[in-house]
Amino acid sequence: MHQVDSRYRTSKWYGGSGEIVPHPADGAFSVRAQFTIESDVRVMHGVFEPHNAFLADYYREYGRCVMVVDQTVDELYGEGIRGYFDAHGLPHRSLVVRAWEVDKHQPLVDRIMHFFAEQRVSRHEPVLIVGGGVLADVGGLAAALSHRRTPYVMIGTTIISAIDAGPSPRTCVNGHRFKNRLGAFHMPVLTIADHSFFRTLHPAHLRHGMAEILKMAFIDDHALYTLLAAHGERLVETRFGTLVDDPALTAVADTVLYRALRSYLGHEGTNPWEVHQARPHAFGHTWSPGYELPAGLLHGHAVSSGMALGATMAAEMGWIDGGERDAIIELCSRLGLAVHHPVLGDFDLMLDAQAMMIEKRGGTLWAPLPKGAIGACDYAERVEPSLLKATLATQKRLTAGLPREGLGIQMHRSDLGMG
Ligand SMILES: NC(=O)c1ccc[n+]([C@@H]2O[C@H](COP(=O)([O-])OP(=O)(O)OC[C@H]3O[C@@H](n4cnc5c(N)ncnc54)[C@H](O)[C@@H]3O)[C@@H](O)[C@H]2O)c1
Known part of the structure; x- marks a missing residue:
């Protein structure tokens, strides 16, 4: 296996190695490669409570937090989220989107990717996604397609996104006659399940x-x-x-x-x-x-x-x-x-x-x-x-x-x- 010195890694969560396997009989060869990911999962209460430094500390090394937030979540919690990063002295930029099942299509993916590009998100900077299962799927896909793989942190604000769509390796949109037909395998590098958000769920x-x-x-x-x-x-x-x-x-x-x-x-x-x-x-x-x-x-x-x-x-x-x-x-x-x-x-x-x-x-x-x-x-x-x-x-x-x-x-x- 061809291992490369870790100082050349693109980001700390992804690893891998590969080798060339010769076919002496016909002079061809195969490429065999493996990809690894490390993804953390935490159950936590009050992730945006100012006294809880976990998320701010996580983002400190990137000097900012670029996030996509579900519209309803923004109405209910947006002020608290922005106040959290302000209290910790971290610059933040957010895109607020409506993410209903009827919105789960390619144009929303494009809009989010455009925002990441505008913010000049680099390939090693984890973006933050805060919302339900629809945003987990769509935002995760936008991250998968940006620079071919941009890491993301998922904070699921519904039951489904906290325990299933959020940590899921499957990101997707609906289309071509089938639910979730278009997508990519791309799991978050960190999932936070915080049931305090459930208090406002319909x-x-x-x-x-x-x-x-x-x-x-x-x-x-x-x-x-x-x-x-x-x-x-x-x-x-x-x-x-x-x-x-x-x-x-x-x-x-x-x-x-x-x-x-x-x-x-x-x-x-x-x-x-x-x-x-x-x-x-x-x-x-x-x-x-x-x-x-x-x-x-x-x-x-x-x-x-x-x-x-x-x-x-x-x-x-x-x-x-x-x-x-x-x-x-x-x-x-x-x-x-x-x-x-x-x-x-x-x-x-x-x-x-x-x-x-x-x-x-x-x-x-x-x-x-x-x-x-x-x-x-x-x-x-x-x-x-x-x-x-x-x-x-x-x-x-x-x-x-x-x-x-x-x-x-x-x-x-x-x-x-x-x-
Ligand atoms: N990728 C996967 O493996 C996977 C697994 C399971 C489900 N899913 C997908 O998840 C989607 C369903 O997820 P969902 O039920 O979270 O739907 P959703 O994302 O549509 O959220 C439901 C509604 O709740 C609102 N909301 C979100 N958080 C809130 C909060 N804390 N308080 C008040 N309102 C809030 C949203 O704005 C939305 O209107 C489906 O599209 C399904 O296909 C994907």
């Missing part, structure tokens, strides 16, 4: 974010499932304990965030270029990307209905028993998440969704489904149309008798005026 945004935590519990972490079964409703009602003075609940909220991050990054963070499809955290994300946008669903309700579909299929296949299937569906439903939607009745759309996922995952479906018990999974390589049809019929029957006939509370983007 209850519908808080609720749909729970789906991504449930996903990790159902498929990878039984202890997390036990915590959510016991405290999930209270976490939703109190916005993760931020609306009440209850230290025990705060401790539960911290543990839930930590376990969710640990579970997610244990799989996705250690497979940051998706070199394999043993990806438990794609549970609920096999068929739903094909119907989330046409149905106008908030992401978490698409995922929860997809998890109900997956649990039902796992039971049809004998991978779990009916009790485990029902426990998965019941907990999603109890937290107000969709476990069914009329769009699931459009069989052609569901088949198309499956076909597009097979393309995306390299020719095999690789659908993670619970197996053995809640907290463990295996992967379905193919699903025959007959199995999909039977599963959809069973799911419809099982969920018809549940509260709201299986629908979620405020599950459509249009319910929030974000259609």
